[in-house]
Amino acid sequence: MSDTVIEVENLWKEYRLGSISHHSLSRDLQSWWARLRRREDPNAPLYAGSTACAGGSGCDRFWALREVAFRVEQGEVLGIVGRNGAGKSTLLKILSQVTAPSRGEVRFKGRIASLLEVGTGFHPELSGRENVFLNGAILGMSKADIRSRLDEIIAFAEIEKFIDTPVKRYSSGMYVRLAFAVAAHLEPEILIVDEVLAVGDAMFQKKCLGKMQAVGRQGRTVLFVSHQMDMVRALCNRCLVLDAGRIAFEGESGAAIEQYLNAVGTRPDSISFQQEEDPSLKLQIVSGRVVNQNGEPTGSFDVFDPICLEFEYRVFQELSDVVVNFELKRNGATLFLSFDTDTVLDRRASRPKGLYRSRIKLPSPLFKSGSYSITTSTGIVNTCTYQRLEDVLAFGVELHSRPSSLLSYADKRPGVIAVPLEWTTEMIKEPV
Numbered sequence: 001m002s003d004t005v006i007e008v009e010n011l012w013k014e015y016r017l018g019s020i021s022h023h024s025l026s027r028d029l030q031s032w033w034a035r036l037r038r039r040e041d042p043n044a045p046l047y048a049g050s051t052a053c054a055g056g057s058g059c060d061r062f063w064a065l066r067e068v069a070f071r072v073e074q075g076e077v078l079g080i081v082g083r084n085g086a087g088k089s090t091l092l093k094i095l096s097q098v099t100a101p102s103r104g105e106v107r108f109k110g111r112i113a114s115l116l117e118v119g120t121g122f123h124p125e126l127s128g129r130e131n132v133f134l135n136g137a138i139l140g141m142s143k144a145d146i147r148s149r150l151d152e153i154i155a156f157a158e159i160e161k162f163i164d165t166p167v168k169r170y171s172s173g174m175y176v177r178l179a180f181a182v183a184a185h186l187e188p189e190i191l192i193v194d195e196v197l198a199v200g201d202a203m204f205q206k207k208c209l210g211k212m213q214a215v216g217r218q219g220r221t222v223l224f225v226s227h228q229m230d231m232v233r234a235l236c237n238r239c240l241v242l243d244a245g246r247i248a249f250e251g252e253s254g255a256a257i258e259q260y261l262n263a264v265g266t267r268p269d270s271i272s273f274q275q276e277e278d279p280s281l282k283l284q285i286v287s288g289r290v291v292n293q294n295g296e297p298t299g300s301f302d303v304f305d306p307i308c309l310e311f312e313y314r315v316f317q318e319l320s321d322v323v324v325n326f327e328l329k330r331n332g333a334t335l336f337l338s339f340d341t342d343t344v345l346d347r348r349a350s351r352p353k354g355l356y357r358s359r360i361k362l363p364s365p366l367f368k369s370g371s372y373s374i375t376t377s378t379g380i381v382n383t384c385t386y387q388r389l390e391d392v393l394a395f396g397v398e399l400h401s402r403p404s405s406l407l408s409y410a411d412k413r414p415g416v417i418a419v420p421l422e423w424t425t426e427m428i429k430e431p432v
Helices: 025-036 088-095 128-138 143-157 172-185 195-199 202-217 229-235 253-264
Strands: 004-016 061-073 077-081 103-108 112-115 190-193 221-225 238-243 246-252 272-274 283-291 300-302 307-315 322-330 333-339 354-362 370-380 384-398
Touching: 004 088, 004 221, 061 088, 061 221, 061 246, 077 088, 077 202, 077 229, 077 253, 088 103, 088 112, 088 221, 112 172, 128 143, 128 172, 143 172, 172 190, 172 202, 190 202, 202 221, 202 229, 221 229, 229 253, 229 370, 238 253, 246 253, 253 370, 272 384, 283 322, 283 370, 283 384, 307 322, 307 370, 307 384, 322 354
Parallel strands: 077 221, 077 238, 112 190, 190 221, 300 384
Antiparallel strands: 004 061, 004 103, 238 246, 272 283, 283 307, 307 354, 322 333, 322 370, 370 384
């Protein structure tokens, strides 16, 4: 395996749906005897042996994983993404040796620490301190090694006051804090983290992200599953995209995330829109588009490309104290809101009847690579809304190969934007 620490070959996992017995000892024994002699199960439903049965209604078998094969190198941080039911958790359970594959083989080198579900590996009657020693013993560590890291684990989890309390009294957040601290600080060669970190608060998620980055820099391997694409993009260099139990894509994390978002239909792709005029709205946005610096409609930009928005709106009667605004969103979260009166307050005094066009140039470089959407609305501030158009425009920002100190690690920066700021530095005192 050389530097390969995980090698998965032709992995399949089958589950049986519904009842796991025939509710009769005699029929269970008949089925067991048939399986032992490699004969057809006399109690199986007629459809069970059909090749057309693939997990649909009436089928009692379900393939959670099919033909999965990949390798993970030492020190690599691998992301695994996919919609719910794609097979991510099943794959991690097999890698963690919680369950066995139906077919195929998994080979790995080193100790594995897993954080799959809240409370996994903890005994509810034991205290937090006792569970730290229990988990360390399971990983094959000596009591002296565990004791040397105990203070660091407790400090990271931030549960000093409750460390001697039985974990059955912990909240889900406290469970996650301690479980991650144990998994990350007992220095396993392979760290596997499922979506469980979503239970923690934002500050703890950021803390965990930094710790996993540090683990990767130390030459240990991390497998990370999350629905939070920003965390995956910041942490992982390579990703697997699972779909219906199969690997749909394997490659660089940015490309994998785009593949996943396109597959689940969460990436909006409208670069223009047109509305029929409706005088009852008083002030109505009738069209909009995303354009480049040459005024050409497009939905794809480089980090350094200027991005412009254009809106046309109709004022059906003279109005005062009205505004037009837009929200810039990423993954459903609003990054900022801008009003057309931000720099010209006089527009609120009076807006005569007529057709207007607004053009807004967004700062660049500013955006990290990813997909962005625009929501726009009109109305009177803090009083009423005439019109609101959700996610009516969209564009994507990509990280190209242009040399730059910003581009070299923009996607790895914490936060949702990456803007270069000018620093002025001078020596104020010479060395003595």
